[in-house]
Amino acid sequence: VQYVCALSFFFQPGDSTFNTSNSAPVTPAKSYEREQMKRMMRVKSAGNLTDACEEERILCYKKNLAPVPAVGHLNQAKVLYSTCIQPASAVRKSTRHIPQHPERVLDAPDFKDDYYMNVIDWSSCGVVAVALSFTLYLWNADTGEIQLDENNEMNLITGVKWSLDGKFLAVGFRDGSLKLSELLCMTVVELSCTTLCVLSWRGAVVSAGYQSGQIIHHDVRVSQHITGVWEGHDREVVGLHWSHNQTKLASGSGDNTVRVWDESRLGNNTSESLFVLDEHVGSVRAVQFCNFKSSLLATGGGMQCKTIKLWNVNNGELLKSIQTGSVNGIIFNRDYKEMMSAHACGKLIIWKHPNYAEIAKLSGESLIR
Structure with a gap:
């Protein structure tokens, strides 16, 4: 050679x-x-x-x-070279780890299993509020500190909701009374004739949904706190959520409908909503605006419906319907562009935006509210 x-x-x-x-x-x-x-x-x-x-x-x-x-070689001309062992078509997308087991389990004696009650909420300051029948239970996730407020009047707690800044806690009761809690100092702001079911905050205004179908708005900064009463539902209001830009309120009811209200009517008594969404065939408790797409609203039907529906609240259009189990709650994850739903059959499901394909299912040993 x-x-x-x-x-x-x-x-x-x-x-x-x-x-x-x-x-x-x-x-x-x-x-x-x-x-x-x-x-x-x-x-x-x-x-x-x-x-x-x-x-x-x-x-x-x-x-x-x-x-x-x-990989990462830098030559004298300051040109950065990089290489990939596999061609682009063969590179696998990285996926995050989704834990299959809870990080911590807290005892909740006397926790009421009631579809028409909303008795657990987590504040932006890391404090979990849970109503255990007649007792308000606060747990600080950072310090582990526990606070209890005994209800001496033996009035069943039916709804709890933290303000957006985590400073105030609104507590609703079976007799219709609404109380504000700051460091467990209770102040009564309203007494209605029907049970309070659900609460949602918009700045200093807390909106309360009642068994009568009414939505009453309370401005906690003034003595004459009732700023408006909205009447549109025929049965109890069990789902309530202000949009993240605070321009719209969604309400779900036992009359199988969801109503979308405009904030411009906040100071008025009215029965006129922007839209009446009536595609569900069962009670609607889960209502949640998307926190990364302001026009998107998710609603979940109960045992008779078993569907999640996605809506465009700008025009009332139904975008997607997902068949699943009875839905008790919905929440969106801005960081990963995901939606999580909680179901009465003891499971949590994570859905991926925008096609909302199921990417994970977490099972619990008991009923997940």
């Missing part, structure tokens, strides 16, 4: 082997030697140049076989 190479003695200083000048003296021996050298340099190799041992190669010319630079 002949290799396209040159031995070192051909490049000694003063050697005229490769001097092709016409004026250089040429002997017959030198002329013959030069012709043989040219012929050897032009001939095609009979073997694969890459098969030779490292010790046998001086120069080796390859096609498209330059070594790949190391």
